[in-house]
Amino acid sequence: MAALLRSRFVGGSILKVADLNPLVLKAEYAVRGQILQRAMEIEADIKAGNAKWPFDRVVRCNIGNPQALGQTPPKFARQVLSMIMNPELLATGVSSYSTEVLERARTYATAIKGGVGAYSDSKGVRIVRDEVAAFIEQRDGYPSDPEAIYLTDGASAGVRHLTQLLLRGPQDAILAPSPQYPLYSALATLGNGSIAPYYLDEEADWSVAVDELERAYAAAAKAGNIPRGLVIINPGNPTGASLTREALDGIVHFCQRRDLVLLADEVYQENVYGTAPPFVSLKKVMRDLRADDVPLVSFHSISKGFTGECGLRGGYFELANFRTDVRAQLTKLASISLCSNVVGQIGVGLMVNPPTSPEEKSAYEADRDAKLDSLERRAELVADALNALPGVSCARAQGALYLFPNIEVPPKAVDAAAAAGLQPDAFYSLRMLESTGLVVVPGSGFGQKNGTWHFRTTFLPSPDDIESVVARLAGFHRGFLEEFADPAEPAHPSPSSDL
Amino acid sequence: MAALLRSRFVGGSILKVADLNPLVLKAEYAVRGQILQRAMEIEADIKAGNAKWPFDRVVRCNIGNPQALGQTPPKFARQVLSMIMNPELLATGVSSYSTEVLERARTYATAIKGGVGAYSDSKGVRIVRDEVAAFIEQRDGYPSDPEAIYLTDGASAGVRHLTQLLLRGPQDAILAPSPQYPLYSALATLGNGSIAPYYLDEEADWSVAVDELERAYAAAAKAGNIPRGLVIINPGNPTGASLTREALDGIVHFCQRRDLVLLADEVYQENVYGTAPPFVSLKKVMRDLRADDVPLVSFHSISKGFTGECGLRGGYFELANFRTDVRAQLTKLASISLCSNVVGQIGVGLMVNPPTSPEEKSAYEADRDAKLDSLERRAELVADALNALPGVSCARAQGALYLFPNIEVPPKAVDAAAAAGLQPDAFYSLRMLESTGLVVVPGSGFGQKNGTWHFRTTFLPSPDDIESVVARLAGFHRGFLEEFADPAEPAHPSPSSDL
Numbered sequence: 002m003a004a005l006l007r008s009r010f011v012g013g014s015i016l017k018v019a020d021l022n023p024l025v026l027k028a029e030y031a032v033r034g035q036i037l038q039r040a041m042e043i044e045a046d047i048k049a050g051n052a053k054w055p056f057d058r059v060v061r062c063n064i065g066n067p068q069a070l071g072q073t074p075p076k077f078a079r080q081v082l083s084m085i086m087n088p089e090l091l092a093t094g095v096s097s098y099s100t101e102v103l104e105r106a107r108t109y110a111t112a113i114k115g116g117v118g119a120y121s122d123s124k125g126v127r128i129v130r131d132e133v134a135a136f137i138e139q140r141d142g143y144p145s146d147p148e149a150i151y152l153t154d155g156a157s158a159g160v161r162h163l164t165q166l167l168l169r170g171p172q173d174a175i176l177a178p179s180p181q182y183p184l185y186s187a188l189a190t191l192g193n194g195s196i197a198p199y200y201l202d203e204e205a206d207w208s209v210a211v212d213e214l215e216r217a218y219a220a221a222a223k224a225g226n227i228p229r230g231l232v233i234i235n236p237g238n239p240t241g242a243s244l245t246r247e248a249l250d251g252i253v254h255f256c257q258r259r260d261l262v263l264l265a266d267e268v269y270q271e272n273v274y275g276t277a278p279p280f281v282s283l284k285k286v287m288r289d290l291r292a293d294d295v296p297l298v299s300f301h302s303i304s305k306g307f308t309g310e311c312g313l314r315g316g317y318f319e320l321a322n323f324r325t326d327v328r329a330q331l332t333k334l335a336s337i338s339l340c341s342n343v344v345g346q347i348g349v350g351l352m353v354n355p356p357t358s359p360e361e362k363s364a365y366e367a368d369r370d371a372k373l374d375s376l377e378r379r380a381e382l383v384a385d386a387l388n389a390l391p392g393v394s395c396a397r398a399q400g401a402l403y404l405f406p407n408i409e410v411p412p413k414a415v416d417a418a419a420a421a422g423l424q425p426d427a428f429y430s431l432r433m434l435e436s437t438g439l440v441v442v443p444g445s446g447f448g449q450k451n452g453t454w455h456f457r458t459t460f461l462p463s464p465d466d467i468e469s470v471v472a473r474l475a476g477f478h479r480g481f482l483e484e485f486a487d488p489a490e491p492a493h494p495s496p497s498s499d500l
Numbered sequence: 501m502a503a504l505l506r507s508r509f510v511g512g513s514i515l516k517v518a519d520l521n522p523l524v525l526k527a528e529y530a531v532r533g534q535i536l537q538r539a540m541e542i543e544a545d546i547k548a549g550n551a552k553w554p555f556d557r558v559v560r561c562n563i564g565n566p567q568a569l570g571q572t573p574p575k576f577a578r579q580v581l582s583m584i585m586n587p588e589l590l591a592t593g594v595s596s597y598s599t600e601v602l603e604r605a606r607t608y609a610t611a612i613k614g615g616v617g618a619y620s621d622s623k624g625v626r627i628v629r630d631e632v633a634a635f636i637e638q639r640d641g642y643p644s645d646p647e648a649i650y651l652t653d654g655a656s657a658g659v660r661h662l663t664q665l666l667l668r669g670p671q672d673a674i675l676a677p678s679p680q681y682p683l684y685s686a687l688a689t690l691g692n693g694s695i696a697p698y699y700l701d702e703e704a705d706w707s708v709a710v711d712e713l714e715r716a717y718a719a720a721a722k723a724g725n726i727p728r729g730l731v732i733i734n735p736g737n738p739t740g741a742s743l744t745r746e747a748l749d750g751i752v753h754f755c756q757r758r759d760l761v762l763l764a765d766e767v768y769q770e771n772v773y774g775t776a777p778p779f780v781s782l783k784k785v786m787r788d789l790r791a792d793d794v795p796l797v798s799f800h801s802i803s804k805g806f807t808g809e810c811g812l813r814g815g816y817f818e819l820a821n822f823r824t825d826v827r828a829q830l831t832k833l834a835s836i837s838l839c840s841n842v843v844g845q846i847g848v849g850l851m852v853n854p855p856t857s858p859e860e861k862s863a864y865e866a867d868r869d870a871k872l873d874s875l876e877r878r879a880e881l882v883a884d885a886l887n888a889l890p891g892v893s894c895a896r897a898q899g900a901l902y903l904f905p906n907i908e909v910p911p912k913a914v915d916a917a918a919a920a921g922l923q924p925d926a927f928y929s930l931r932m933l934e935s936t937g938l939v940v941v942p943g944s945g946f947g948q949k950n951g952t953w954h955f956r957t958t959f960l961p962s963p964d965d966i967e968s969v970v971a972r973l974a975g976f977h978r979g980f981l982e983e984f985a986d987p988a989e990p991a992h993p994s995p996s997s998d999l
Contacts, residue, residue, distance in 0.1 A: 016761060016795045018825050022668045022691075025829055033622060033835035041621075064838075069614035074587070083586035086843075087578040089596070097592065115568035120803075120810040122540075123532060154653055154813070157837045165690065169521045187836045191664065192521075193692070262515060296515045304619075311619040312842035314653070326517050330524055336532035337686045338656050339563075342841040343811035344585075 028190040030183050031446020032064055036430050040440045056438035060470060062458045063440040065238075065402040067309035071463035072372065075308050077361055078351035081106045085117055085347060101358040109347055117343040123336035125152025125317070126343065129350035133317050136353035141285035149320040149328065152349055154341045155311075156268050156302040159318035161188055162334045163298055166327075167229045167262060168194030174226040176217055176261065178209070180405060180447035180455070182238040197221035197228055198448055203407065206396050207240035209233065211251040218259055230262035231255070233283065236269040236400025239447050239457035241380075243277040243400040249286045256295045263287070265299045268316075269401040271306035274377040277399035284321055297321040303348045305402065307372040315345030315352070379460040379467050380404065386471040390478050402459050405444065408478075410454050414485035426454040432481060437473040527689040529682055530945020531563055535929050539939045555937035559969060561957045562939040564737075564901040566808035570962035571871065574807050576860055577850035580605045584616055584846060600857040608846055616842040622835035624651025624816070625842065628849035632816050635852035640784035648819040648827065651848055653840045654810075655767050655801040658817035660687055661833045662797055665826075666728045666761060667693030673720050675713065675760065676731040679738050679904060679946035679954065684731050696720035696727055697947055702906065705895050706739035708732065710750040717758055729761035730754070732782065735768040735899025738946050738956035740879075742776040742899040748785045755794045762786070764798040767815075768900040770805035773876040776898035783820055796820045802847045804901065806871040814844030814851070878959040878966050879903065885970040889977050901958050904943065907977075909953050913984035925953040931980060936972040 018026065040059050047054060061069065068074060080098050084090045084106035091110055094103060110116060112128040124130065130147040137145035153159040164175065164185070171193055177185045179198035186196045199217035201207040214231070221228050233252055236243045244252075256263045265283040273280050287297050303315040320328060335341075355365050380398030387395040387406045395406035410418070410425040418428030426443035433439055433456075444455025462470045517525065539558050546553060560568065567573060579597050583589045583605035590609055593602060609615060611627040623629065629646040636644035652658040663674065663684070670692055676684045678697035685695045698716035700706040713730070720727050732751055735742045743751075755762045764782040772779050783798050802814040819827060834840075854864050879897030886894040886905045894905035909917070909924040917927030925942035932938055932955075943954025961969045 015793060015821070015823060016826055017823060018829065021665055021826065021829055025665055025833060028832065028836070030832060030836050033832075033838075064619065066614065066619045068617035069619065074615070074617045076588075079586040080588070083582045083589060086585050087582035088573070089575075089579075090582060090594070093596065095589070095594070097588070115565065115811065116573070117811045118567035118573045118809050120563065120565045120568065154841060155838065161837070166520055166524055184836065191836075294514060310617050312614065312616045312839070314839075314841035322514070324514060324516060327515055327520065330517065330520055333527065333529060333532075334524060337527065337529050337683065337690075338660070339532075339654065340811070340813075342653060342813035342844055344843050345841055 024191050024193055028187045029446070030187045031442055032183060034442075034446060035427065036434060036440060036442065037061075037063055039431060040434055043434070043438070054438065055436065056473075059434075059438045059440060060462055060466070061440045062462065062470070063442045065305060065459050065461065066311050067402070067461050068311065070461045070466075072309050072461070074310065075351070075365075076368065077102065077356045077365055078308070078310075078348065081109070081351060082344060082347060085109055086344070088116060099358065099361055101356050101361050105356070109350070113343065113347075117347070119343070121340045121343050121346065123332055123340050124148075124150070125341060125346045129346050132350045132354040133319070137282075137284070137319060141282055141288065143285065143288040145319060149323065151318050151320075151331065151335060152341050152346045153316045153318060153335075154314040154345060155304055156266065156300040156316040156318070157184055158338075158341065159298075159300050159316060160184055160264070160266070162331055163230075163262075163264060163318070164188040164192050164194070165334060166331060168192040170194070172225065172227050173229050174221050175230045175232060175264070176214065176221070176228050177232040178234060178237070180239050180444060180449050181232070182234060182266070183446060185232050186448075194229075195226065197226060200450055201237070201240060201242070203396065203450075203453075206399060207237055207242035207405070209244060209248050209252060211255050214252070214255050228259065228261060230264050232264045232266060234266040235283070236272055236280070238266070238269065238401055239403045239405045239442070239444075240396065241399050241401045241403050241405065242396070243273045243280065245278045246281055246286070249281060249283060250290060253283065253287050253290050253292050253295060257292045263295055263297045265297060267299050268302040268305045270301065271373070272376065272402060273400040274373075274380060274398055277397075280400075284319065287321065293322055296323055303345070303352045306352070307369050307376075308348075308352050310348050310352075313345045313348045314342055315348035317349055375464055376402070376460065379462075379464065382467060383458070383460045383471055386475055390475055392482060393478065398460070402461060403457050404460060405447075405455050405457050408454050408456065411482060411485040411487065413487060414481070417485065424454075426456055429454070429481065430456050433474070433477050436477045436480070439470060439474060439477075523690050523692055527686045528945070529686045530941055531682060533941075533945060534926065535933055535939060535941065536560075536562055538930060539933055542933070542937070553937065554935065555972075558933075558937045558939060559961055559965070560939045561961065561969070562941045564804060564958050564960065565810050566901070566960050567810065569960045569965075571808050571960070573809065574850070574864075575867065576601065576855045576864055577807070577809075577847065580608070580850060581843060581846060584608055585843070587615060598857065598860055600855050600860045604855070608849070612842065612846075616846070618842070620839045620842050620845065622831055622839050623647075623649070624840060624845045628845050631849045631853040632818070636781075636783070636818060640781055640787065642784065642787040644818060648822065650817050650819075650830065650834060651840050651845045652815045652817060652834075653813040653844060654803055655765065655799040655815040655817070656683055657837075657840065658797075658799050658815060659683055659763070659765070661830055662729075662761075662763060662817070663687040663691050663693070664833060665830060667691040669693070671724065671726050672728050673725040674729045674731060674763070675716055675720070675727050677708070677733060677736070679943060679948050680731070681733060681737040681765070682945055685947075693728075694725065696725060699949055700736070700739060700741070702895065702949075702952075705898060706736055706741035706904070708743060708747050708751060710754055713751070713754050727758065727760060729763050731763045731765060733765040734782070735771055735779070737765070737768065737900050738902045738904045738941070738943075739895065740898050740900045740902050740904065741895070742772045742779065744777045745780055745785070748780060748782060749789060752782065752786050752789050752791050752794060756791045762794055762796045764796060766798050767801040767804045769800065770872070771875065771901060772899040773872075773879060773897055779899075783818065786820065792821055795822050802844070802851045805851070806868050806875075807847075807851050809847050809851075812844045812847045813841055814847035816848055874963055875901070875959065878961075878963065881966060882957070882959045882970055885974055889974055890981060892977065897959070901960060902956050903959060904946075904954050904956050907953050907955065910981060910984040910986065912986060913980065916984065923953075925955055928953070928980065929955050932973070932976050935976045935979070938969060938973060938976075
């Protein structure tokens with residue numbers, strides 16, 4: 002009977018946490034972690050009429066989810082999708098829709114057998130892959146092969162396929178930035194591999210330095226790990242950094258020298274603000290440098306930019322310098338989940354191939370410019386307000402949807418955090434939530450240099466809300482410093498300038 | 501330098517198949533495997549005007565994808581979704597839509613902050629989880645907790661989460677049927693675990709016998725494996741079997757005795773035909789038997805039934821007898837991909853909560869009955885035609901969207917298959933494709949008893965096409981037997997009756 006008994010759950014007959022896959026237990030994803038759980042409890046409290054909170058609603062700045070905070074969906078795309086969704090409307094037409102909407106919807110309906118109700122080929126419908134290839138060719142000035150493009154449920158699903166393909170076991174590592182959007186570390190953990198962190202340079206607008214990549218590579222190798230790929234998030238998440246052309250050149254040469262697969266997370270490519278270095282794709286850099294031996298994957302998404310279509314879950318990745326038989330393994334992985342959702346696939350087509358008729362085009366461009374300008378203004382407003390606070394410094398907002406301010410946590414608060422079993426920035430973020438209703442993500446959820454503390458916040462609250470959000474944040478911060486000030490000396494008499 | 505060189509790709513600087521995760525290489529998913537690849541090449545050939553094929557189009561019977569073969573989408577649901585997709589339509593209304601469509605769309609729009617363009621909570625929007633819970637309570641007569649319901653991109657994503665949660669390493673196995681829809685074996689392989697097969701009883705309408713479950717359990721344990729869960733697909737895929745209440749009772753008791761998590765794939769619960777045993781959920785059976793120590797997961801999907809909304813990728817799973825802390829681990833897994841697509845989530849709500857106004861309700865029920873009746877007629881037509889062929893026997897069509905006929909492959913064809921490096925049923929299926937354009941899946945892709953050969957076909961070609969599909973299949977089969985007949989004796993003088 003011994004053999005038969007081995008399947009018994011730990012300590013009795015109900016499945017317990019100790020019975021589960023330890024890799025799942027180990028995986029962390031702070032963007033939807035402990036602070037958000039607490040926020041959801043508070044939301045439930047408020048909904049139940051419990052008046053114990055000093056605010057009337059929770060504002061989720063933990064995640065780049067623009068439409069949840071009032072950003073409008075893109076009009077042309079949604080009109081087309083509404084017709085695709087109900088083929089009756091294609092036949093009858095909708096009086097308020099333009100000819101271009103109708104024609105575009107008909108083009109998709111004709112090209113996609115079974116419409117949005119049928120499984121597509123596992124890579125996604127060909128018409129959209131053709132649109133993506135045309136977009137990439139136009140953007141970069143180099144050919145793009147629709148057969149090397151895979152449509153996915155957001156960019157995340159593509160990252161999952163690639164980490165699954167590359168990580169062979171505990172010895173394998175992927176070089177990834179610290180701080181880092183924790184999708185990569187979560188998927189590496191689930192894939193029984195690990196992340197080898199390279200540190201972004203906070204003093205240089207969170208840039209990537211080749212010396213640091215080499216250090217991280219050597220450290221991983223010394224620890225017995227085999228680096229398999231390099232993740233670059235450009236523009237950065239959580240940092241908002243837009244990398245210079247010089248940094249990008251160095252990255253490609255580094256991958257070439259070290260035989261690494263270059264995983265280019267470029268989902269914020271439309272979100273570059275002001276005088277920041279303009280976006281250049283790593284595919285273009287690779288081709289410019291004739292580095293045709295560097296396997297490169299570029300991820301994009303309809304969730305960010307100015308489309309902000311998070312809930313539709315549309316994305317793609319493009320492979321370059323991948324052998325056909327390696328691509329076939331990715332196609333097999335994609336096929337195991339059958340296909341990505343076809344509405345999201347068409348959403349990708351509508352993002353990369355915007356309207357062209359004069360009327361639709363000018364409305365589209367006006368909407369795009371207004372949304373991007375507004376994001377830029379809000380980014381600057383939040384960054385300025387943060388930099389005006391004692392003990393806070395924040396790199397200028399260059400791109401993406403986030404700021405990642407550095408906070409000096411007073412020693413008394415560090416002690417209080419330890420007593421609560423929390424990292425100091427998690428303690429700070431939890432206090433912020435409970436004082437203001439603002440949800441941010443502690444820097445410790447992304448990784449950061451030892452002894453530094455940060456939090457990530459989006460600047461997505463609507464233009465009407467953003468001033469009050471900033472005021473609440475500032476009020477909280479000053480109160481926090483006061484509460485945890487060392488009684489022996491005045492609390493932060495002047496903004497710190499030596500971080 | 502030795503350590504640094506270890507990351508070089510095998511035999512040179514370009515990533516090769518030998519460099520990839522061996523678990524990915526090992527995973528198989530025949531439903532979109534070799535035969536489909538060949539079919540896609542042939543489709544490209546035909547599109548290019550190459551007239552070398554004796555048919556003018558490929559008919560994909562390899563996958564349950566009803567709308568790709570002409571089934572219409574559900575009207576009420578699509579009308580609601582078109583309004584949700586474009587909030588303008590909610591304001592202006594659409595003259596041809598009923599009041600119930602408008603009200604339903606407004607209900608979702610009000611309840612879902614940010615609409616379909618915003619990430620939802622990782623488990624899915626609460627309003628739909630409430631609708632699912634109400635549906636389950638109504639179906640089973642037992643309470644259902646919306647907090648134990650997770651909305652997913654089709655059922656497949658939920659199966660992925662559960663296998664990832666349960667499989668801890670190479671020693672762990674999940675008991676799964678043979679033949680089996682190969683999602684389970686693919687995910688077990690990717691999860692570094694394995695499938696312990698139990699054989700379905702072809703002579704008893706492909707039923708599940710507890711003796712056989714015990715045999716498979718003991719065999720797995722003897723081989724050093726730890727069984728963690730039991731997969732039941734009811735109605736069956738690829739077999740179409742609808743299990744009896746007696747079989748279901750035995751399954752629940754078996755899981756209780758052996759401390760197994762019961763994974764109930766019930767995506768075909770609406771697809772039960774004629775005099776087959778009616779569908780009873782394993783949740784109801786578990787509650788009836790007061791087996792409240794059996795952790796149970798039930799998967800459902802909008803892709804099957806009579807909705808057939810494959811491309812929308814909507815599904816859910818319900819957990820029963822799961823501890824809160826174990827559920828939290830699943831929530832974390834779900835959060836790593838942020839959320840399932842929100843259109844698919846609302847699609848689930850529209851499936852489980854159909855219209856109730858007299859006019860909409862009667863149209864909905866007429867459409868449902870017509871679609872299910874038509875499926876049943878086509879199933880019988882295909883089964884009868886198969887059973888009339890020499891060397892073919894096919895269990896009656898009880899449920900799901902598939903038939904899984906048994907074929908006697910002549911010895912000369914077995915030899916020819918071996919010479920081509922193929923399993924006999926793969927050889928047969930490839931020949932069928934190249935002769936008729938019909939795409940089916942070889943039984944060897946699902947698992948089958950040694951020495952038996954099958955293929956899986958859907959009966960989804962439209963009522964207009966199905967007769968010609970059956971005629972082509974029959975013609976091919978007779979020609980195949982003739983081609984590979986033993987010259988010494990007449991080819992299958994009479995239908996075999998002793999299988």
